[in-house]
Amino acid sequence: MNNCLVLGGNGLIGSFVAEKLVAKGCNVRVFDKFTGKNNLKAIETKIEKVKGDYINQKDVRQALDGIEYVFHCIHTTVPRTSIEKPVFDAETNILPSINILRDSCELGVKKIVYLSSIVVYGNTKTIPAKENARLEPMTPYAVSKMAIEKYIEYFNRVYGIDYAILRPTTSYGERQVVSKGTGVIANFVFNALRNKPIVIYGNGSSEKDFLHAEDLASGVIAAGFNKSRFKIFNLGSGKVISLNNLAEKVKKATGNNIEINRLNKACEVQRLVCDISRACSELDWKPKISLDEGIKRCFAKFKKDV
Numbered sequence: 521m522n523n524c525l526v527l528g529g530n531g532l533i534g535s536f537v538a539e540k541l542v543a544k545g546c547n548v549r550v551f552d553k554f555t556g557k558n559n560l561k562a563i564e565t566k567i568e569k570v571k572g573d574y575i576n577q578k579d580v581r582q583a584l585d586g587i588e589y590v591f592h593c594i595h596t597t598v599p600r601t602s603i604e605k606p607v608f609d610a611e612t613n614i615l616p617s618i619n620i621l622r623d624s625c626e627l628g629v630k631k632i633v634y635l636s637s638i639v640v641y642g643n644t645k646t647i648p649a650k651e652n653a654r655l656e657p658m659t660p661y662a663v664s665k666m667a668i669e670k671y672i673e674y675f676n677r678v679y680g681i682d683y684a685i686l687r688p689t690t691s692y693g694e695r696q697v698v699s700k701g702t703g704v705i706a707n708f709v710f711n712a713l714r715n716k717p718i719v720i721y722g723n724g725s726s727e728k729d730f731l732h733a734e735d736l737a738s739g740v741i742a743a744g745f746n747k748s749r750f751k752i753f754n755l756g757s758g759k760v761i762s763l764n765n766l767a768e769k770v771k772k773a774t775g776n777n778i779e780i781n782r783l784n785k786a787c788e789v790q791r792l793v794c795d796i797s798r799a800c801s802e803l804d805w806k807p808k809i810s811l812d813e814g815i816k817r818c819f820a821k822f823k824k825d826v
C-alpha cells in the first residue's frame with residue numbers, strides 16, 4: 521500500500537484524485553485549507569484529513585511525514601487573478617512549491633506528481649501543442665506553472681526525486697464552486713438553472729478543450745504510477761468546442777429559451793488545444809466522460825445548490 525499525500529485534495533480535481541487513490545488501495549492523506557464545501561464525503565472514513573495552509577512550510581512538512589507519493593493540486597490564483605496580483609501569485613505558489621520539493625527530498629518522498637497546465641504553451645505556434653512545444657506563458661499564473669515545472673526538474677537532477685508533470689486543458693465538473701463564478705461550464709449551467717442569460721466574454725469564437733475532472737484525475741493517477749520514460753503529459757478530451765457552441769449546448773440542455781449575451785472583453789488565449797497522444801499511448805489512458813454527460817452531471821448537482 522502506497523502512502524500518498526494529496527495537496528488540495530478537497531478541490532475539484534484533488535478530490536477525484538483522492539477518491540481514485542483510495543479505490544487503488546493506497547493510504548491517503550489529504551492536505552487542504554478546507555474552507556469550501558466538503559468534496560470528500562464519499563471517502564471520509566477512509567482518509568486522513570490534515571487542515572493547513574501550504575504557504576506555511578511547517579504545516580506541509582508535517583503532512584509530508586511518512587509519505588511516498590505527493591500529488592500537488594494547489595494553486596492560489598487563476599490566470600485572471602494572477603494578472604491583478606503577480607507578486608502574490610509568485611510568493612504563494614513558486615516559493616511554497618520549492619519548500620515542498622526541498623522537504624520532500626529531505627524526507628525521502630519517492631515521487632511528486634504536479635498539476636501544471638496547458639497555459640504554459642501560451643501563444644505557441646505549434647497547435648495542437650505537443651509536450652516538446654516551445655513554452656510561451658502569457659500570464660503570471662502560467663509563468664509560475666512553468667517555473668515550478670523547472671524547479672521540479674532541478675530537484676530531480678540534483679537530488680533524484682522522481683516526478684510527473686501534467687498539463688491539463690480546462691477542467692470542469694459537478695464539484696466546482698458555482699457561486700464563485702469560476703469555470704465557464706459551471707457558470708453557464710448555473711445561470712441557465714436560474715433562467716439568467718448565459719454570458720460569453722468576447723465574440724464566442726475562441727475554442728477550448730474541456731476535460732471532466734474525473735477523467736483528469738485518472739490521468740494523474742496513471743502518471744503517478746507509470747514507468748514511462750516520459751515525465752510530462754498533456755491531458756485533454758482531444759476535442760475542441762467554441763464558446764458559442766458550448767453556450768448553445770447548455771441552452772439546449774435546459775430546454776428553456778434563455779438569452780446568450782456576448783460582452784466585449786478580450787480573452788487570454790484564442791485557442792487552447794493540446795495533443796494528448798502521448799498520455800493515451802504511454803499511460804494507457806483515455807477520457808471517458810463526454811461533454812454532454814459532464815454537462816448533465818453539472819445540471820443534476822447544481823440544481824441542489826441554486
Ligand SMILES: NC(=O)c1ccc[n+]([C@@H]2O[C@H](COP(=O)([O-])OP(=O)(O)OC[C@H]3O[C@@H](n4cnc5c(N)ncnc54)[C@H](O)[C@@H]3O)[C@@H](O)[C@H]2O)c1
Pocket residue numbers: 527528529530531532533534551552553554555556572573574575592593594595596635636637638687688689690691692
Ligand atoms: N480547473 C482547471 O481547469 C485546471 C486546469 C489546469 C490545471 N489546473 C490546476 O490543477 C490544480 C487543482 O485545480 P482545481 O481546479 O481542482 O482547483 P480548486 O480550487 O477546485 O482546488 C484547489 C484546492 O486547494 C485548496 N487550497 C488552495 N489554496 C490553499 C492553501 N494556501 N493551502 C491549502 N489548501 C489550499 C483549496 O481549498 C481547494 O480545495 C491547480 O494547481 C490548478 O492550477 C486546474
